[in-house]
Amino acid sequence: MFTSGTLALFGFHAPSFAFLKDGGVSIIAVLFTFGLVIFLHEFGHFIVCKLVKIKVEAFSFGFGPELFGRTYGVTRYSLRAIPLGGYVKPAGENMEEATGAADEYFSKPWYYRLAVVFAGPTMNYILAFALFAGVIFITGEPVPSNEPVIGEIAQGYPAETAGLKIGDRILSVDGAPVAAWDKMAALIHAKVEKEVAVKYQRGTENKTVKIKTARGPERVGVIGISPGMTFIRIGLFKSGKMAAGQCWFWTAFTVKSLASNIRHKEKPDLAGPIGIVNIVSKAAHSGFSDLIFLIGLISVAVGFFNLLPIPLLDGGHAVLYIFEGLTGKKVTPKIMQVVNSMGIAMLIGILVFATYSDINRIITSHKARKAAAVSGAPQP
Structure with a gap:
């Protein structure tokens, strides 16, 4: 059967x-x-x-x-x-x-x-x-933005627990300034299950939070964020x-x-x-x-x-x-x-x-x- x-x-x-x-x-x-x-x-x-x-x-x-x-x-x-x-x-x-x-x-x-x-x-x-x-x-067709601005947060991942929100702009990772999403992602990917200091801007305020990354499917560090999308x-x-x-x-x-x-x-x-x-x-x-x-x-x-x-x-x-x-x-x-x-x-x-x-x-x-x-x- x-x-x-x-x-x-x-x-x-x-x-x-x-x-x-x-x-x-x-x-x-x-x-x-x-x-x-x-x-x-x-x-x-x-x-x-x-x-x-x-x-x-x-x-x-x-x-x-x-x-x-x-x-x-x-x-x-x-x-x-x-x-x-x-x-x-x-x-x-x-x-x-x-x-x-x-x-x-x-x-x-x-x-x-x-x-x-x-x-x-x-x-x-x-x-x-x-x-x-x-x-x-x-x-x-979804086209991801390369701006270091959070477009989506995966529930249950470190970014959500740390309090990051959609619309936050990432300014630096472990003190290294980031002006593009791909550079920010590379810095986080390099830290697998390790703590990173993420500085971000929300409105007119700048804040810093320490986040321990999770291990992603490709064995890279992830915190559960993705960029904003435009659709063509x-x-x-x-x-x-x-x-x-x-x-x-x-x-x-x-x-x-x-x-x-x-x-x-x-x-x-x-x-x-x-x-x-x-x-x-x-x-x-x-x-x-x-x-x-x-x-x-x-x-x-x-x-x-x-x-x-x-x-x-x-x-x-x-x-x-x-x-x-x-x-x-x-x-x-x-x-x-x-x-x-x-x-x-x-x-x-x-x-x-x-x-x-x-x-x-x-x-x-x-x-x-x-x-x-x-x-x-x-x-x-």
Whole structure:
């Protein structure tokens, strides 16, 4: 059974968890996000099953008790109580229940089954491309300013804790004057998890604050600020080109981040269910275009995650089918049972770790804010 759920997203950092303090989340935005991403993922599996003449017994959005369902032809279509997943059930996918009928899953050649498993992640990337292209076409191409003026502050990062605000002009870093954003960034990047003295101008006042940098994904020092942006209207073709670039960038970024984690024996930065809800909720409150762009990012993450060679995921199935194609040998039901058990254990482990990471961020963020208040650091 092909399933999709909100297990964990590699590379998604859930910064501040302020929504737990402010009260409530945008439930509609969360359900819309995962409803769209998961439905299209499962629809990818479903449509290819139909194309290669595999009988589909069930196509469900959500898990748990059925709320609404209809049977058309041989397929039961249903909406279930928990809208954080979904599944497609091809006939004969359980090898122990297969009868050998021509329209069953394992009766089809390995390359048909390979096409079925790749269809889900492919639909995620198609969705991401369409959403990225739409946002870029409507809002325009972002062009960052090189003025050392803060245009955005990432929540939960050192700059926010230190009290920096949007519109502050950075004057110097560790006594070195800065007149351009790139020079300022280079000075901060050079200090990884070290304290820097940042002098800035706010209105008519000049202030200095000491900030300990965080370690960025590229192993450089960061404090969580970005420059202001201007947007230039562009055509549909260039929007599509930039959207494809975004899909490639975020996939490559995730691969490099994971490779760096493995190489340096560091824990990956994961967002679990709590973190993902937080991210989506904040994007919904930031504006419609931010939410749509974030849905694209989540779709890329879901597509990439499902391609990992983990049993039960699409990538795990793909490895088995490619092995079958190379050797001419199908895996036995006993091997499938062992592999699936391993997959369940791995996925539960990832979910537990991601949830632990979410909770740890809440505690860390709370401690940082409390320490800043005690030390007299200005608060945002």
